[in-house]
Amino acid sequence: MSENKKQNYIILALLIMALIALLFFANYTFAKNQPGGTDFLYRWLPTRLVFFEGYENPYSDKVEYQVELVHHGHAHQEDETPGIFAYPYYTMAVFLPFAFTENFLLARAAWMTLMELAHIAIILISLRISGYKPTKSILIALIFFSLFSAEFLQALVDGNPSSLAALFAVLSLFFIKKKSDRWAGVFLALSTIKPQLVILFFILIWLWAFFKKRWEIISSSLITLSILLGTSFILQPSWLTEFFKDVTTYTGVASPSTPRAILSYWMPTPYANVIASGLTIFSIFALYKIWAPTSSKGFSALFWASSFTFVIMPFTGITSAKSNYIAMVPAVILLLQYANEKLNKKDALLSAFLWLWIFLSWLFFYAGRNWVLGGNLIYFVDFYPLPILLLTLYLFMGRSAPLQT
Numbered sequence: 044m045s046e047n048k049k050q051n052y053i054i055l056a057l058l059i060m061a062l063i064a065l066l067f068f069a070n071y072t073f074a075k076n077q078p079g080g081t082d083f084l085y086r087w088l089p090t091r092l093v094f095f096e097g098y099e100n101p102y103s104d105k106v107e108y109q110v111e112l113v114h115h116g117h118a119h120q121e122d123e124t125p126g127i128f129a130y131p132y133y134t135m136a137v138f139l140p141f142a143f144t145e146n147f148l149l150a151r152a153a154w155m156t157l158m159e160l161a162h163i164a165i166i167l168i169s170l171r172i173s174g175y176k177p178t179k180s181i182l183i184a185l186i187f188f189s190l191f192s193a194e195f196l197q198a199l200v201d202g203n204p205s206s207l208a209a210l211f212a213v214l215s216l217f218f219i220k221k222k223s224d225r226w227a228g229v230f231l232a233l234s235t236i237k238p239q240l241v242i243l244f245f246i247l248i249w250l251w252a253f254f255k256k257r258w259e260i261i262s263s264s265l266i267t268l269s270i271l272l273g274t275s276f277i278l279q280p281s282w283l284t285e286f287f288k289d290v291t292t293y294t295g296v297a298s299p300s301t302p303r304a305i306l307s308y309w310m311p312t313p314y315a316n317v318i319a320s321g322l323t324i325f326s327i328f329a330l331y332k333i334w335a336p337t338s339s340k341g342f343s344a345l346f347w348a349s350s351f352t353f354v355i356m357p358f359t360g361i362t363s364a365k366s367n368y369i370a371m372v373p374a375v376i377l378l379l380q381y382a383n384e385k386l387n388k389k390d391a392l393l394s395a396f397l398w399l400w401i402f403l404s405w406l407f408f409y410a411g412r413n414w415v416l417g418g419n420l421i422y423f424v425d426f427y428p429l430p431i432l433l434l435t436l437y438l439f440m441g442r443s444a445p446l447q448t
Contacts (some may be wrong), residue, residue, distance in 0.1 A: 069204025090242035102285035109417035129289040130274035132282040158206040169373040175380040184397035193404035198366035208237040208359035209370040228263025254338035326359040
C-alpha cells in the first residue's frame, strides 16, 4: 500500500471518529435535557446489578424493585410498568459494555450512538446486498428517514435493542449472499437477542438453508445459540421459565402490541377478535405464498421474502412494537430500487416521498395523542400506517418484482 493511501485511510478513520464523537456529544446533551431511555434502563440496570453490584438474577423481585426505584421513584403502581427484564438472559451481553459505568446519562448517550450507527449500517449493508446504488439525494433522505421518522426516532429515544437485533439479521443475510455461511449462522443466532422480532425470519432462513443444503448456516447458528443458551443456564439455571413469566407479564401491562389488543381499544372486543383473526389468516396465507417458491430460488428471492416477512409481522398476531420497524428498512430499499427502475430514475420524486413520510409519521404520532373520535382519543393510529403502506406496495409489485429470482 502506498504512503498516500495510508494517509488517506488515517484521515478517513480520524474523520469517522470525530463524527462519532460529535454524535455522542449531541446524544449526551439530548439525554441530559430530555427524559427517556426507558427500554435501555430496564435492561442496562439489571445487567449492571448482576455483573457489578452482587445481584444474582436479573429476573428477581429485588432487581425489579431497583429498576422501579430509578424509573418511578417507588415500587410500581397498577398503572405503571413493572421493572421486569423480559429478555433472554444472554441479551445482557450486548448491554455489558455500557454497564461498566454507573452514570445512566453517559451509558444512554453511548447506547443511542450505537443504535444510530446501527440504523445507518442497516441502510448501507442492505444497499450492498440489493445492488441498488441510489443518488446522494436518495441516500441522504434514507438516512434521515431511518433516524428521524417517528417510528424510528422513538426507538432511539427509548433505547430499544431492536436496532441491534435488526442489524444482526441484515448481517446474516449479507454473509449468506457472500456464501460465508459460518458467519451467517453466527449473526442469525445473535439476532435472537430480541426473539419476537426475528422468530419468523429465523424459521425462513433455516427452511431456505435446508432446501438449499447450506448446512453450515444451520449448524453454526445452532452452535452459537447453544453456547448462548448453555452459558445462560450455567449462570442462571431458572432463567428460561422466569423469562417467559416476564414476557407474559409485560404483554399484559405494556401498550397494546397486537392487532387484537389495538382493535379492542377502538371497537367492541368481539369485532376486534374477528378482524384480528382475519389478519392472522391473511398473514399466514401471504407468508406461504412468498415463502413457498423461495426454496427453489436463489438469494435474491430470500432477501425479498425476508424483507416481506418483517413488513407483515405486525399483522400476524405476534407481539410487535414500533421499535421493531427498523427491520423494515431493507423492504423500503427494495421498493425504492423497484420504483427507480419503473419510474426511469425519478430520483427527486423518490427522495421527496421519503421526506414526506417523515412529516406524515409525526402527523400520525400527533393525531394519536390529540385527536378525538367518538369521545375517545384515536390512540395507536400511528401503529399501522408504515407497515400498511409497505405491505400495499409489496403486494402491488407482486411477481413483477425484480428480485424474485
